[in-house]
Amino acid sequence: MSVRTRFAPSPTGPLHMGGVRTALYAYLFARRHKGQFILRIEDTDRNRYVPGAEEYIIESLKWCGILPDEGVGFGGIHTPYRQSERKEQGVYADFSKRLMDAGHAYYAFDTPEELEVERKKAESLGNPAWQYDAASRPSMRNSLNMTDGEVSDLLQKNTPHVIRLKVESGRTIAFNDMVRGDVSFDSSLVDDKVLIKADGMPTYHLAHIVDDILMEVTHAIRGEEWLPSAPAHILIYEYLGIAQPKYAHLPLLLKPEGNGKLSKRDGDRLGFPVFPLEWKDPASGEVSSGYREKGYYPEAFVNMLAMLGWNDGTEQELFSMDELIERFDFERVHKAGARFDPEKAKWFNEQWLRKQSDTTLGGNLALQAEVVFGAEQHIVSKAYCTGAVRLLKDRVQFEGEFLEKGRYLFETPAEYDEKVVAKRWNPTAKQFVESFIPVLESAAEFRAEPLKSSFEHHAAASGLKPGDVLQLFRVIVSGQGSGVDLFGMVELLGRTEVINRIQRALLQLPSC
């Protein structure tokens, strides 16, 4: 049987980067084993449904290159892939009936208010966690404690009720988790989970199992938050007489600083995205930033996520999706939660940026430049922008930084670094700069190396050391005291522009 994994998010808002990582691992595992990866939407909670969330999830996965073989928006033969629609087909009711008929589930007529009363009562007795289980079940209003007549009477009157799993007490439920190894629980501590809610919708516990069975999922890969309910799930499989899938409970992503798991708040507070794509909350209008909009490459984002809790055992850190597929294994997933480091995330992007060719980056930069400076100028040509990229490439982490960090390659400076001017601008220097113009005009080759030599010769001829005027010259050309390779910049700007800039500086700088 081929490996089949799924990612089954709830459309309750934007997809958290931790969720993306879970999807990624499930995807990698499926691909690694030549199996299929499914996207299923778990929308059984009508109260938490957020419009647009489903589209957001799909778009996020596409952006990341985590492409499902089947699922909402991706086709497949196990349709529908949305639980609300599957409910219409009656699949959940069928399975709950099977459990009920076998005596492993029962009707419970207790209202939420009554349950709340029980909890309060227990709390006042010093028990902070009352639960509906083998111990409390005999004193509750459920079909186990009623005659068939009473039950059918209540059902006939449409009395609100749920269906609960009848968990046997006193058993040890053990299983082998692909990342954690052997794990075991005492079934006495597992509560009688609600299988079907009063509104007729299945809960996650029932729905995911029914769907995993029907969709032939072989490996259930999910977050660590599901580990405590895994024994209930295993019991359901057992009661159904169907083999359980292999489980992998992944460690969670933790806040960069402080305690707890990574949340939306941390992103706002520390200034990094927690979502793959930008998200605008439809209710509040609040906008949360996304990795895509921040300028991250999807490859870098995926690479970074993959390394947060997994490594291939070597010292390699840069992986393409194909390499990840080739090497990924749950045995090498770290068991403890991983604290997210925004700085390292940027580093991954920097590394991926350097892998891009100069011409690719130049083309992208040309597009950006055209938006800012308009078309029809040589500075927005691909050739010019590629030249700019060569000068700037190893000083940026994001493509969006080319323009801001290399502004002077596109615009004549309006201001000049005051400190350098104060220190270096004097009659001698001025005379030198003025007299350098003819040198530039007559330069046979307007290229970095020869220009640098003639600059040095000219300085020497003027009785100056290059150091006396180099930085000043840089400020005159770019306005800034530091930046890209000086003569590389001069070459790129070209003869006309450089001379223009010098003449302009001569007018702008204070007389001396």
Added chain:
RNA sequence: GGCCCGUUCGUCUAGGGGUCUAGGACAUCUCCCUUUCACGGAGGAAACACGGGUUCGAUUCCCGUACGGGCUACCA
């Protein structure tokens, strides 16, 4: 509180009884390169939570404690 999971440099991690004077990466510091700033190169500081066992020998195995995380809904 209860249950479950976890615990190596500030962070992500390698390590699976002797090879550990514990390796790499990010961040940080110093130096070199350089006209500057970056990049790059070299180097530094920096960790096995604690206590018991087991063993000739524990970072590696077991137990306990501490700490961290998750769960404890008719949410997923």
